[in-house]
Amino acid sequence: xxxxxxxxxxxxxxxxxxxxxxxxxxxxxxxxxxxxxxxxxxxxxxxxxxxxxxxxxxxxxxxxxxxxxxxxxxxxxxxxxxxxxxxxxxxxxxxxxxxxxxxxxxxxxxxxxxxxxxxxxxxxxxxxxxxxxxxxxxxxxxxxxxxxxxxxxxxx
Amino acid sequence: xxxxxxxxxxxxxxxxxxxxxxxxxxxxxxxxxxxxxxxxxxxxxxxxxxxxxxxxxxxxxxxxxxxxxxxxxxxxxxxxxxxxxxxxxxxxxxxxxxxxxxxxxxxxxxxxxxxxxxxxxxxxxxxxxxxxxxxxxx
Numbered sequence: 101x102x103x104x105x106x107x108x109x110x111x112x113x114x115x116x117x118x119x120x121x122x123x124x125x126x127x128x129x130x131x132x133x134x135x136x137x138x139x140x141x142x143x144x145x146x147x148x149x150x151x152x153x154x155x156x157x158x159x160x161x162x163x164x165x166x167x168x169x170x171x172x173x174x175x176x177x178x179x180x181x182x183x184x185x186x187x188x189x190x191x192x193x194x195x196x197x198x199x200x201x202x203x204x205x206x207x208x209x210x211x212x213x214x215x216x217x218x219x220x221x222x223x224x225x226x227x228x229x230x231x232x233x234x235x236x237x238x239x240x241x242x243x244x245x246x247x248x249x250x251x252x253x254x255x256x
Numbered sequence: 257x258x259x260x261x262x263x264x265x266x267x268x269x270x271x272x273x274x275x276x277x278x279x280x281x282x283x284x285x286x287x288x289x290x291x292x293x294x295x296x297x298x299x300x301x302x303x304x305x306x307x308x309x310x311x312x313x314x315x316x317x318x319x320x321x322x323x324x325x326x327x328x329x330x331x332x333x334x335x336x337x338x339x340x341x342x343x344x345x346x347x348x349x350x351x352x353x354x355x356x357x358x359x360x361x362x363x364x365x366x367x368x369x370x371x372x373x374x375x376x377x378x379x380x381x382x383x384x385x386x387x388x389x390x391x392x393x394x
Contacts, residue, residue, distance in 0.1 A: 105277075111299035114278025118300065119307025121271050123315060128263035130322040132331040136357040139382035147383075154386035168261050169268035170361050176272020177281070177365025184277060191282045191368045192354065202373055204352055209360075209374040211349025213381025216357055218342025218392065220333050223356040226343075227301060230333060232308025237335035241343045246290075248347020253290040256348075 106186040122232050131165055134225030136216035138163075138170045154217075219244065259324065275362040283354025290351050336394045349381075 230238020
């Protein structure tokens, strides 16, 4: 059993467990699952004097739970890779550890931050939460995510 | 810390562990997904939505309340054009960085510190959105 935990988990364990995040968060906290809103929260907290209405109107004090949740993800990331893995594995390729790799991550990161805020959600809020709630805008969002990802992979 | 906040932290820790152990935060798995070289991520996403949907059906059907007895109200995201434009832009970033927002946090915790670059850039991207929001089509 312990050996199995230390190995990468199969999809039929990983997927259902991710799905269970939705009811867990709802039942324990009453909150709707989503991650990318945390970028807005953090920006609003770091720039309290910003005149931009998107940041000024962010009620981040109502979202302390979300900031704690993403802090938890960082902690869980450590536990998963260092305490629950036979040996820690890297999650970015060696080829990213140079100037051009960093530039790629900067561009990609900006696209992730900009895109998820423009779309008002990411894989968590739209794909996992929105699709679980049978919301058609989240299906449109998810299809759009894949159009962008496939275009980048096969055309660019 | 209130019960709610403690539980949010614990849900985050669980999510982080699952993302790592399921390789969902791996650039390599995301590449295999977008290149259709592996069904793994599709099965993960598909089964997570099935379990999430069944859970929500049960919660709604039984009119369940939170553990502290509050009504459950699921916040629904409305549609606007940003869902499409922003969604495509995010998808491009996802393919490049190998990480959507949850996995960015998990990558950092897992010791892939290079993901801090992704994280800070994502905060910059969110700021760029804040800056351009009034001018963008929605």
